[in-house]
Amino acid sequence: MAITLSKKESNKVRVTSNDSTPDFLLSKIVAGSTKLTVVETNDGGDEDLTLDVDQTSIDHDLLLNFIPNEHIDHTAVTLIAGDGLVGGGDISVNRTFDVAINPEASVTAAPTDEVLIADASDSFNIKKVTVQSIADLGGGGGSGIFAQLSSSVDQEPTVTTPVVITYNTQDDIAGMTHSTTVNPGEITIDTAGKYFMLPQPQVGKSSGGSSQALNMFLQVDRGSGFVDEPNSNIIVSVSDNTATDVIVLGITIVLDAGDKVRLMQRVTSTSVGLGLKFTALEVGPPTIPATPSIICTMFSIGA
Structure with missing residues (x-):
């Protein structure tokens, strides 16, 4: 048996065989990924014949399972730049988008x-x-979260257990919540972050010959009630009945939105007028501003 290759017409090859068996050659064609291979065995040994597929002659529109309209006209599709961008165009070539803020409105x-x-x-x-x-x-500068609160009344505890220090004046406040009438000793945090708190009470007593002590410390409510903040206490001893002393407590603390803070004072005696003292405006000359019984400054120092 012999296999004959002959040129039928341009870009095509005719494969024939002199074997009389029906469909003999057809049964010998093996499909490959990009080639058709004809394999035939005779007495002279195995003969392999490879036919290259001319893909330029394939009409894909006529192929089995062809999906029409799968290819698009690249000039009919346009990429449009949105807000803050310039560039774009159809997809017949590569397109670039650039950020452009100048055309946008300023707010x-x-x-x-x-x-x-x-x-x-x-x-x-x-x-x-x-x-x-x-x-x-920037360390809190310009963050707009701050408060300065003060009190224009004496605050002398009538018990020797801790009591809340209150503020009846909001000298300035932004980004925090405080009321001078409802729980006036509490400050509520609106924005989570790091805060610095600087309370400055004016401490004194009005009678008694012995030295007495006043404690001041911070309590925080993180959602489960107020608890003492560790290492936040300061103590001052007062012996003079005519002098006052301003003490300073500086606290840095991380707080979440909704947390509340308050200051507590505790005195060792309730019979000597011990507590926070207010001094009224002195009319001059020279005029001296009033001295609050406490000034408390608090502000954000970072996220």
């Missing part, structure tokens, strides 16, 4: 506004942060 940023950043701690992947968190990186 005053709010603390919860968001900004895109390249996160250096995460392979510079694009993420978002709030304007408030950027302001906090």
Whole structure:
């Protein structure tokens, strides 16, 4: 048996055999990924014949399972730049988009506004942060979260157990919540972060010959009731019945939104007028401002 190859017409090959067996040659064609292989065995040994497929002659529209409209006209599809971007065009060529902020309207940023950043701690992947968190990186400057509260009355405990120090004046406050009538000793945190608190009470007593002591310390309510803040106590001993002493307590503390803070005082005697003392305005000349029984300053120092 012999297999004959002959040129039938341009770019095509005719494969014939002189074997009389029906469909003999057809049964010898083996399909490959990009080729057709004809394998025939005779007395002279195995003969392999490879036919290259001319893909330029294939009409894919006529192939089995062809899906029409799968290919698109690249000039009919347009990429459009959105807010803050310029560029775009049809997809017949590569297109570039650039950030362009100048055409956009200018606004005053709010603390919860968001900004895109390249996160250096995460392979510079694009993420978002709030304007408030950027302001906090500056150590709290300009963060707009602060309070200065004071009291214009004496606060002399009538018990020797700790009592709440209160404020009846809001000298200035922003980004925190305080009431001069409902729980006036409590400050509620609106934004989570690190805070610095600086209370300055004016301590004195009005009678008695022996030295007495006053403690002041911080309590925090993180959702389960007020508890003493560790290592926040200061103590002052008072022996003079006419002098006053201003003591200072500086506290740095991390707080969550909704947390509450308050200051407590505790005296060793209730019979000598021991406590926080208010001094009224002195009319001059010279005029001396009133001295609150306590001034408390508190502000954000970072996220």
